Amino acid sequence: MKQKNGKFGSWMRNSITARMLVVGFLLLVLLIPLQFVKSLIIERASRQEAVIREINEKWGNEVLLSGPIVKIPYKVVSEEKIYNQKNNSYFTKRKELVKYAYFLPDKLTISAQVDTKPLNRSIYESVVYSAAIDVTGNFPKIDFSVGDILDENILWEKATVLLNTSNLKGIKTTPIVNLASETLTMTPQYSNENLNTIQSNYIPNAKELLATSHPFSFNLKINGSESLNFLPIGKETDVTMKSNWHSPSFDGNFLPEDTDKEISKDGFSASWRILQINRQFEQSFFGQLPNLTTSAFGTKLIIPVDEYQKSERTAKYGFMVIGLTLLVFLLIQLVSKIYIHPFQYVMIGLALVMFYTLLISISEHSTFFKAYSIAAVSVLGLVTVYSRAIIKGFKFPMLICASLASLYGFIYVIIQLENYALLVGSIGLFLILSTIMFASRNIDWNNAS
Template sequence: MEQRRSKFGNWMRNSITARMLVVGFLLLVLLIPLQFVQFLIEERSYRQHEVIQEINSKWGNEVLISGPILKIPYKELKEERIYDSNSKVTQTTTRTVISHAYLLPDSLVINADVESLKRNRSIYESVVYTSNMTFAGNFPTIDFSEMDIDTEDILWDKISLEIRISNLQGIRNSMQVTLGEEDLPMTPKYNESYLSIIESSPLKVNYAENTSPINFNFHIKINGSESLKFVPLGKETRVSMDSNWHSPGFDGSPLPDEETKDIGANGFHADWQAFQINRQFQQKFLNKIPDLRSFGFGTNFIIPVDEYQKSERTSKYGFMVIGLTLLVFLLIQLVSKIYIHPFQYVMIGLALVMFYTLLISISEHSSFLKAYLIAGGSVLGLITLYSRAILKGFKFPLLVSLSLASLYGFIYVIIQLENYALLVGSIGLFVILAIVMFASRKIDWGND
């Protein structure tokens, strides 16, 4: 029995195949703590999202404004068929019901002045804003004859104006719309959809014989976060936005005019222009207005660097870093005939895994670059000193140090790239493969 154990021990110690199998097995085992690191990154990222949502909900969520819209009630005759089970006769009756038509403005001009602020909760940070906006424009003559609604059927004394908005809680002023010569106070109205409705009292002016455009204007001050968007309800919609936020993300269609767009360290200016021909809805609706949120455009107020995303991308290269580092030690072992115990391979692998936990924890309190340098330098120094004790001398520990430093530098470059990440990564892996093939060309693989 002891002789068999001795033979097996010698085979494990001297066989190239046995050493490769052991390193391969240990690499698979090290995937377990690496997976736990990825779970940790996901958990911290989810926690960040939760805290940001809590901050935003107390200040004001994203803002999407659709309006103003004229709500026009009219009388409509409805036929009803009633079946009498006794006489087995179907009777037709006609009754008058009140329906609603909706008229969108011909011209809509929006000027938004947005002051952004950063809000912190513990180690997490969110961007919120306060926006002062003015809306102006005009409605066309109220005429629905092409939709078979007679002028006499319109209830002119019941016409009202409404504005639809996603963040009713964020409004910070008393809403009042000037329509023609009237000042209309706005009050909220219950609505089950995503957009809340604020509606005016009925108009006092009778526009039955009006043939000229009906002008409007109003001001709104609102707290929000994440984004500020508008639905282009006008036949011609113009939006101008100024803000002190330095990293806007423009969203929706159309995008801002490139000729007037200006983004700098102190903020940005952007102008949009949209026409009816650019969108897929008309200026008049009967009975209800469809959900037009998908036509909204505007600006996302985002923090440009998400450390958790970068840490997650970095951890995806963990298998490559651990595998190549263990391969370097294996090649050194084969070339130098120095025996490296499986336990020592495990210690090296765990040190490499610790890089990612250090990276995520330090990046929560500092920049990603500083966290990467500290984590990488710490692990690099630890493994270099450990390999000095294992491999003796200075030549092989220096080789390990240079190899690991090159790997970390290569991965950092890939993380910073977006459009060329795949190209640079493929070329880098090809170079690494060529180096390994060159370094292993003189190894005697027959010693098994």
């Protein structure tokens, strides 16, 4: 039995094939703790999202604003013939229903000043904003002839003005709409739609007031987070937005004018101009106001790639880092004829896995660059000192240190890039493969069993 073990041990020590199989098996085993690290990153990122969502809900969620809209009820009279069995005759039953007509403005001009600030809870940070919104414009002459509605059926005395928003909680001043010479106070109304409705008191002398084109204006201060969007309900809608946020993402159905868009480290400014012909709905509705949110546009105040996203991207290269490092040790073992025990390979692999746990834990309390540097230097020093104990001398340990440092530097550059990440990564991997092929060209593979 001892003789068999001696032969097996000798084969493990002297066979290139056996060493490669052992290193390949150990690499697959090391994927298990690496996967645990990836799960930890996902868990911490999910925790961050939950905390940020809770902060935003208390401050004010994303804002979508639509309005003002004139709402006027009208009567619809229907007649129904009903058969009377007692006297074998028909009689006519008249039924009155109240429906509503909605009229959108001809001109809508919105100016928004958005001031952002960070909110912290423990180690997590969210970016919220306070927006001061000024709205002006004018309504056209209200015309019911489009809907074939008689004047005597129009309930002018119950005409109101509506504003719709996705965020009632964030409103910090009671909106007051100035309509021509009238001042209208707004109050919230129950709504089961995706937008909450704010409705004014009844418009005094609505029939005379709405018989001609009439201007309107109102101011609104509102707290929000993530995004600020508007609906282009005017025949001509002009929106200007300014903010101190440096990383806006313009989304929705319309993009701002290129000539009026400026983005710098101190903030951004942008303007939109949308005409009726640019969107798919008319200026008046009879019976029901449809969902117009598909035409929304505005700005998302995105947070640049955070530490968890960078850590997750870094961990995706974990297999490559561990595999290439173990391959370097294998090549050194083949060239130097020094035997490296499988346990020592495992220790080296676990040290490389520890890089990612150090990275995510330190990055929660510092910048990603500092966390990456500390984690890389720590693991680099540990692996170099350990390899010095395995491989006597300084030549090969310094080679390992240089190759691992180059690999960490290469990965850091890749994760900082966006447009050229794939190109740089492909070129880098090609160079790494070329180097390995060149370094292994003189190995006598014929000794493999």
